[in-house]
Amino acid sequence: MNTDTLRYRLLDAQLALAREKQRAVILLLTGHAVTHKGEVVNRLNHWLENRHTEVHALGPSSEEQARPYWWRYWRRVPDRGRIGIFIHGWYGDALFARAERRLSPGAFQDRLAEIRAFEAELAAEGVVLLKLWTDIGRREQRRHLTDLQQDPARAWQVGVSEWQRHGQHAVIEAIGRTLRDDTEAPHAPWQRLPFHDPAEQLTRVGRALLAALEAPPEPPAATLARRPAESPGTPSLGRASAAVAERLDKVAYRERLANGQARLAANAREVARRRIPVVIAFEGHDAAGKGGSIHRVTAALDARQYRVHRIGAPSDEELALPWGWRFWRRLPADGRIAIFDRSWYGRVLVERVEGLASEAQWRRGYGEIHHFEQQLLAHGGVLIKLFLAIDKDEQLRRFEARAATPHKRHKLTDEDWRNRERWDDYQAAIDEMFARTHVPGAEWSLVACDDKRRARLAVLEQVNERLEARLASAV
């Protein structure tokens, strides 16, 4: 295939991608220094219709540094129909951080696992991944660096960091091998590019991209991780005791509420001072009292510190990106509190039960949720997951009371009645969710809500306990 044919077919394949809007493509180049990466990307971008491409090669902004590591890449995932080109990207971060010993061997291994999870998640959602490693021998690199430095028009391309990376050639070579071996996957394959002149490099990159566009790799099969051995504290609706606590009288309630809120206000100030991000996810049966409980929490908070995110149907911008983006984009900055009124667990609850997600999607969802939550924890955040439960009879009483009260009628929708018809399916999905996602640092709290007052106090208590446990740690 000559260059003109290659260009023509590439453009054709790209326009089909843009027209069909089914897949996005990520092309990532990393590897040794002075291997024409920048020049190849420039020329490739010129071959393509660059209304549908975006190139990323910059360091993190302050908004990015104030959030979990992967946020900066999630926000750069291209929309369906587009091609995102990354120079170094997440591989460069890991490679150079390890080479410069800013990442310990253990942290490097963790990062590799995160990369695998990130790429599997993107691939499953229709992102085609193509990863290229640019090779160059140590001797050749030295010669090339020297040549560049002596050419007045291009000497600016060589700085301290290029020579430093040349000095680390063997280290980068070794880390690169591990990096590639440990992140090779059928849905995210590596290709090595031997050193050549830019024109030849470009042709090779173009061919690789064309192959990925014309015959995209299969997305990873949806695998459902083995259900973890149940930890002793895992909640379960099936096992929840039916013993109804005595109703709490108003005077005792008010006093305990005020105490809990004062405690929360102090904890929240401390969280802000120490710049710890906090996520509180509320799930629960319809009419269990999520809104009222959230209100009792926010009443204790400074309005400048928190934000409540109500999770409903995705926007069309969200639908153009992998599923997880809807939640990544709402992660709080350090020191701030994000409260989710319904959450990413919709994937394995309402979307599963109502058939809005395919079986492959919700099965995969467990792994994606795990990855998302672990990222927040790894960043030093607190994750508090609350499930507000009522029994079926109590729900009926509340629905009927809402229907009978004019100013509460807006709270009751046809959907609530429909969901109720599938009560047993929901109960099973909820218990499976508990069993699969009640893990250290991301434990569920099951809150019995048959008495609203006790429920609100229990929510405050849970939030306070979890914040205090985090604040007790030194970091």
Next chain:
Amino acid sequence: MNTDTLRYRLLDAQLALAREKQRAVILLLTGHAVTHKGEVVNRLNHWLENRHTEVHALGPSSEEQARPYWWRYWRRVPDRGRIGIFIHGWYGDALFARAERRLSPGAFQDRLAEIRAFEAELAAEGVVLLKLWTDIGRREQRRHLTDLQQDPARAWQVGVSEWQRHGQHAVIEAIGRTLRDDTEAPHAPWQRLPFHDPAEQLTRVGRALLAALEAPPEPPAATLARRPAESPGTPSLGRASAAVAERLDKVAYRERLANGQARLAANAREVARRRIPVVIAFEGHDAAGKGGSIHRVTAALDARQYRVHRIGAPSDEELALPWGWRFWRRLPADGRIAIFDRSWYGRVLVERVEGLASEAQWRRGYGEIHHFEQQLLAHGGVLIKLFLAIDKDEQLRRFEARAATPHKRHKLTDEDWRNRERWDDYQAAIDEMFARTHVPGAEWSLVACDDKRRARLAVLEQVNERLEARLASAV
């Protein structure tokens, strides 16, 4: 109206707002220090359904500092159906910057004009604005500061800046008066809040918000600014000479193209070094060759520095916000280049001619466009506006050629033929656009495109000249 009734009616009005999704509300509190602003906002937010509110009170991030001033507020405008609460916001910025002499008197006046334009634009797009100034006498402020400082539970509320602002009480009072007088408008009225205990303040704020929700002020009437006196260089299709230049031969073209691109590459590097943001807007007749011209520009650029934005139909997230947001969100950071393939001028071209915007909307559009462009210029940016023109016969020839060439057929749509039927309406709208928006710093370049080669060279020449003019200035 007692407090319970007020709360009930407020919530009711807010839920109607959220349900109808026609309007958004901005409530802004500014004024003297230690006047319970934070506490009132906290309590008010507790009265409201805070799934539909957001509170903003933080300083700018690095991403915000790297863009024109108003970007930070545009990105915080609430979606239709939501209430955004700002403590100080753009008024605090102006007030304290002037008090501390970080803004000169002239720059302060300019800022006030920007505020008026910003608020008029939001109001016209359905944002209800409510602005509250919190008063306190100097003596009372001193007493209150001292009281706070002696209360261990609240002493943290008083810092250096509170005392500093107390020291500037008279200055803040005087600037505040100017601020209010000069930004008072029927669609964005001020209310003064005399100092009271928080409960009373809250009631007053609640009443003001209720009034704004129940009887929102009329949006400003769409006024079409008087057509500016035509400056000598204003382009016009009606007056464009019909003289067709001789076609340029390929050899001469290639040489001049390479020269122009080399010059552009050097200019772009300098722009990056000096952190100047650049916006290049391409408009033009269908089939005039926008795509090809953009390609000749981007071929000279580092792919990491620029991004091409193709402007098509708005997303649903964009439709939930005032019109201008679509373009504000795409403004480049300092040192970067944003290329718009069609632009905000769609408002006064296709949206006007095809009736997609009401007459009030496109008339107003001229003012909104002016404000948007001036912001980029005030931030030190370069704005290059190019109109690529062909005549009606040439367009027909190109359409027919496209229809006859298999790999170009995708470029020709039914819409192109439809637009062509309204050729004369478009010509009139284009000439009015030139007359109204060809202003210093935001001049239009009309590029005759009957010969593609000459057109591409002319585009490069325009871009280079404008960049060089900007680079010649010291700042």
